[in-house]
Amino acid sequence: MAGTRRRIRLALLFGGRSTEHAISCVSAGGVLRALDPDVYDVALVGIDPAGRWVALPDAEALAPAGDELPSVTASRGVSVVLAPDPTASRLLPRDAADALRSPAGDIDVVFPLLHGPFGEDGTVQGLLEMAGVPYVGSGVFASAAAMDKQHMKSLLRAAGLPIGPYAVLRAGQTLSEADQERLGLPVFVKPARGGSSIGISRVDAWAELDTAVKTARANDPKVLIEAAITGREIECGVLGRLDGPGAHASVPAEITVTSSAGFYDFEAKYVSDQTRFDIPARLSATALARVQQVAVAAFEALDCAGLARVDVFVTPADQVIVNEVNTMPGFTPTSLFPRMWEASGVPFPQLVDRLVQLALRDGAGLR
Numbered sequence: 427m428a429g430t431r432r433r434i435r436l437a438l439l440f441g442g443r444s445t446e447h448a449i450s451c452v453s454a455g456g457v458l459r460a461l462d463p464d465v466y467d468v469a470l471v472g473i474d475p476a477g478r479w480v481a482l483p484d485a486e487a488l489a490p491a492g493d494e495l496p497s498v499t500a501s502r503g504v505s506v507v508l509a510p511d512p513t514a515s516r517l518l519p520r521d522a523a524d525a526l527r528s529p530a531g532d533i534d535v536v537f538p539l540l541h542g543p544f545g546e547d548g549t550v551q552g553l554l555e556m557a558g559v560p561y562v563g564s565g566v567f568a569s570a571a572a573m574d575k576q577h578m579k580s581l582l583r584a585a586g587l588p589i590g591p592y593a594v595l596r597a598g599q600t601l602s603e604a605d606q607e608r609l610g611l612p613v614f615v616k617p618a619r620g621g622s623s624i625g626i627s628r629v630d631a632w633a634e635l636d637t638a639v640k641t642a643r644a645n646d647p648k649v650l651i652e653a654a655i656t657g658r659e660i661e662c663g664v665l666g667r668l669d670g671p672g673a674h675a676s677v678p679a680e681i682t683v684t685s686s687a688g689f690y691d692f693e694a695k696y697v698s699d700q701t702r703f704d705i706p707a708r709l710s711a712t713a714l715a716r717v718q719q720v721a722v723a724a725f726e727a728l729d730c731a732g733l734a735r736v737d738v739f740v741t742p743a744d745q746v747i748v749n750e751v752n753t754m755p756g757f758t759p760t761s762l763f764p765r766m767w768e769a770s771g772v773p774f775p776q777l778v779d780r781l782v783q784l785a786l787r788d789g790a791g792l793r
């Protein structure tokens with residue numbers, strides 16, 4: 427009987443230490459609104475920018491207040507920890523005095539809605555594995571592999587998937603003349619483990635390279651220099667199958683940027699209203715099939731689970747080149763991942779249900 431079934435105790439984990447803190451809060455707000463309160467008993471667990479975990483009493487941290495971006499304020503909640511002990515798969519109040527008024531408790535599943543390092547990169551996934559708690563999305567390896575653009579490319583290439591030319595600069599290294607010649611101009615300079623286009627520049631003259639590398643290094647000592655790909659920007663959602671192994675692809679979306687930066691930078695992603703999103707993307711039948719096939723193959727090449735958003739370029743000759751794989755794509759009301767699934771016949775609430783069901787089915791540990 428559905429009415430008497432125990433609700434699923436879901437911990438929504440958001441905020442975090444990365445530069446995408448605010449985006450994560452807005453994403454969590456989107457997911458929270460999609461969760462049916464008759465089915466889910468939701469614990470809101472915020473991680474503040476310093477890394478403090480707090481169980482929050484309400485969703486105030488999840489919405490932008492006026493011009494201010496949302497963020498987790500530790501003083502607004504009860505300080506909690508997740509013990510790496512599978513016999514105590516619960517959020518424990520850090521302070522014994524808090525135990526009585528703690529809203530946290532046993533959890534069935536965690537939705538780690540964190541973007542960037544210390545969240546999307548396998549670190550939190552490792553903690554959840556240790557604690558023996560099922561969680562939404564990819565495991566430790568795929569999360570770490572997708573976060574690091576160098577290793578992501580190595581795995582994609584090993585699987586025979588098309589990627590563009592690039593070079594890696596570790597701390598202190600500079601781009602050799604041979605690499606300058608091989609890559610040509612323009613190039614994109616990016617932090618190896620970044621997101622939301624933070625720290626990324628397009629370089630049209632080699633004289634600008636040093637500044638661009640410095641900007642990227644402010645985020646990550648390891649930097650990628652990529653040849654600019656000429657093509658349309660297409661994104662495709664991938665979702666694990668509930669009726670068996672494997673995954674399938676959504677209808678893709680196209681992003682058209684008209685802002686002065688000339689690429690899909692932070693401004694174009696979250697601020698500008700000049701960015702156009704076409705869902706579904708208008709692609710030839712051949713390109714559509716290729717994008718969806720490459721998206722699922724990239725998901726599998728990295729051993730992803732649950733969900734991923736695979737971003738590609740489609741060249742004028744309808745060639746598909748993978749740009750990146752995101753293991754925890756945005757879930758804000760304007761985010762493409764939920765909108766692409768909506769357009770594919772999976773509305774936001776069903777999408778979230780499906781992700782939780784996949785997490786509960788697969789459990790923690792080797793999947």
Ligand SMILES: Nc1ncnc2c1ncn2[C@@H]1O[C@H](COP(=O)(O)OP(=O)(O)O)[C@@H](O)[C@H]1O
Pocket residue numbers: 590614616620621622623624626652653654655656659689690691737749750
């Ligand atoms: N090699 C490239 N060629 C053309 N455009 C690129 C290239 N790399 C990045 N871009 C542009 O920069 C944006 C952000 O780069 P991306 O690698 O996706 O970083 P992030 O992980 O921060 O989203 C892309 O959406 C695209 O507009």
Ligand SMILES: [Mg+2]
Pocket residue numbers: 622623737750
């Ligand atoms: Mg991107």
